Amino acid sequence: MAMLEVSDIHSYYGHIHALKGISLTVDKGEIVTLIGANGAGKTTTLKTISGIMHPRQGTIVLEGERVDTLPAHEIVKRGIGQSPEGRKIFGGLTVLENLEMGAYSRDNKVEIQRDLDFVFSLFPRLAERRKQLGGTLSGGEQQMLAMGRAMMTHPRVLMLDEPSMGLAPVLVESIFEIIQKLNQEGTTILLIEQNAAKALQVANRGYVIETGQIVLQDNAANLRQNERVRKAYLGEE
Amino acid sequence: MKGKILLLLALVAAVALIAACAAPTAAPAPTTAPAQATTAPAPAAFKCTDKLGCIDIAPGAPVHIAYMFVTSGDNASLGTDTRYGGELAVDDAGGKVLGHPIQFDGQDSGCTAEGGQNAATKVAADKTVVAVIGTNCSSESVPAAPIITNAGLTMISPSATSPALTDPAKHQAGFLRTAHNDKVQGAVAAQFVYTQLKFTKAATIHDGSPYAQGLVTAFADNFKQLGGTIVDQEAINVGDKDMKPVLTRIAATSPQFLYYPIFVAEGGAIANQVRDVPGMEKVVMMGADGIFTEDFVKAGGKNTIGMFWSSPDFSSFGSGYQALVAAYKKKYNTQTLLGPFHAHSYDAMNMILAAIKKVAVQDPDGTLHIGKQALRDALYATDMQGITGHIKCDQYGDCADPHIAVYQLTSDQFSKNLMPETPIWKPGGPNYTYNPNP
């Protein structure tokens, strides 16, 4: 059964019709990737799922419950975590406080501590810098913090919006390793990446989005072979 | 009425003009004019010749007298007191003048220049207004007087006492007052302090208002002339609450006496804090009519016990005054008078009613026509025995018969929330022996 089921959603920025009927599903335990050109509507899709925007039409169902009319903070509680595009670290809060914010809607102190330890074990850099202000971290450290913070919501579906953006190649590698590790630990992942090649390496399935519509969907291996994908997104001839 | 007559006149004029221009074809023109004339009401209609225009009041319609008083905020008691005075005069007139009911309402002028300007603009825009009573504060009258004057109206202030308002160079034709001129009040205060309290070192505080500046200047001039020294002249802003810094400055000059003829909020703050400032524990205080209200005493607290005020001399008021006070306390259910200018307002209302009776033209059906210039002239020509004394106006609008006296608050009055009603001293009266704790 689908963990997350998005059916025919339409989202708008004022009069701009950004999503024109997006449907996708993410099954439990999967890594699903959403690829598309700049401005295609990837971020908008994530924002709509996480409740920052509300679709004007269509439904979003998380494990049998409709969530498309809920406010964002309620959706987080139900298990959808997001690391937003551009990291969006709270610059005036320390690393530790940023992570605490991730756990804002949770009560179980023991579990929170366990997740915190887990995040620190994944990103030892963050542990070293727990008292440092988020705004003073390097770009890579901020990206780690953004992921760690999203993990602190203890999501069942973790949505990552361009986690490798602006990172050095070595770091990109380790971010993808961590994504896989998280997935192995049981987190379902919806991943947006400019780096389509990498994304299709780690993902089980993928969707291609163009101007607010899904134009292709298949398992990752097939997508990697697809002519259109290879030309437009993998930069191959 | 007036509208129709004017329309007719205009029509005639227009027709005549066309006729003159187009002489050969003028034939139909004369016939239109008489046709219009016959439709106009038959009786010899009133024709307004007043150079400021006339106010017409239909049968049964009220004669509208507007006030511009401060009816809210820290100085509300001043305005309410004068409103009561006006209302009591209307009551005494049976609520009517020349068979028309009297309508007495108005605008809150806030005791600020802007408030005075707003109130005057609103009153001037109201075509039903016959005459105006107000304003309370001199700061309001400064912008209000030209507006009222330009509207062809006349205002009588019961309490704006600044010398500037009737200064020949600045006086506005539409401004009169039944209140005294502070040249008198400041002089009386100085005389009292120097000759009765026998103090020679005084400090003053004003708040930048024309009223307080006028009084402080008059006081200082007279006090110095008598031989005293003004050791410090300070100024505060309206709205200031923390008076300790300015009082500390004053303390550094060691005055015996502090004169602050300002308003309730700031005056109250000074009274309230003065004893907390080292060096000011024993300084004797005096204010003027602007804070001769129970609100000031409430705001100032126990430090107001034994303090002095200069204010209109109630004891010099006419025989009708006791009845007025009794009516006031009864009608408004109060133990004490809210301020010192109710009688001046009462007199102002009577001046207006008398002038209306003098100049109004009444049609057989009861319609009243009041020429605005005629009314203004009649007001200037007032010569009547009012409650506050003999009211007779000079050409600059000072109509008062100024009797100023000095009052002191006793601890008994303080504990009963009463204001003094009997002066302790007046110029030419018996000497006063200083009692700091009456």
Next chain:
Amino acid sequence: MLSKLSDRINPMDVMMFLIGGSIAAVILIGSALTLIHGKYSSAQWFDLLISGLALGGVYALIALGYTLVYGILRLINFAHSEVFMSGPFTAYFLANYLGQSGFLDANPVVGLALIFILAMLVSMTVAVIVERIAYRPLRHSPRLVPLITAIGASFFLQYFFRGLYGPNIKVYPEIKVLDAYIHLGIFRIQYTQLLVIVAAGLMMLGLHLFVQRSRVGKAMRAVSEDKDTAALMGINVDNVIVITFMLGGALAGAAGVLYLLMFPQVYFLMGFIPGIKAFTAAVLGGIGNIPGAMLGGMFLGIIEAVGPSLFLDGLGIPAPYQLKDAIAFTLLVFVLIFRPSGILGEKLAEKKA
């Protein structure tokens, strides 16, 4: 070299620097002359300072309300002066009752506590209602729109309370135990002022700890940086905004009672001037910045009390106290020339928005 130098110098900067420099010169020369002149004793300077601290404490508490709301909504809550007025105005009736019945003199601590609680509750409620009715529906409108409703709300509240409690001035009862002094050598402090300073200090400390340490306080900081991301953390942004208004309201209500302990006159327009002053203090300290509001308030209070005597007396300017607001605003200009976003203000464009 020379031409390069002249290229680098912007005439506007030079002018600003000259203005700043002359302000500084006048202040320094004036202060020096005053002190040389020696008209005031050290006890008097101490009195002025205490006066300024007490007033500054009140300004700081009100300024916190402006800054908290600005920090979260980028909105200048012009109705905050009425929030400041509403609680203490309501509590007047309780205070008057307790005063008349003698309870206040018999149990000053309990009496005062009751007055504070009532005033804080009412101010808090008014603040929350204003947020709910005047600001929340306009959360996503252009910024000018809620600014206009803020002014409207301010007028509405003034006249609402005028209608409710009457247009006249009312006076808080005196609390006898507070009308005494503590002596420290040649110095002395009135209990009222001490209470105001200590209470304001404690409340600021409390607020600081709350914002820095508590879960909700951290959420407030997160929301003030980025509402959408805060929502992604599971923070109920609307709740946090309401809590912010509650905090600002409660502080304003308490500030109002403290203010009235010193200056006991209460009426419907009483919030206007302290409100403007506190807003100035918030800007001075750096609007949106909590320690900045505290610092700005204290600074403004002290300048108002000490400034006229210290800066202008020595220059022989008559009646300098009248110029205290002019001094305060001149110093505001001075600070803004050198630090355009206030003493502690960050460059908003960089971090926020």
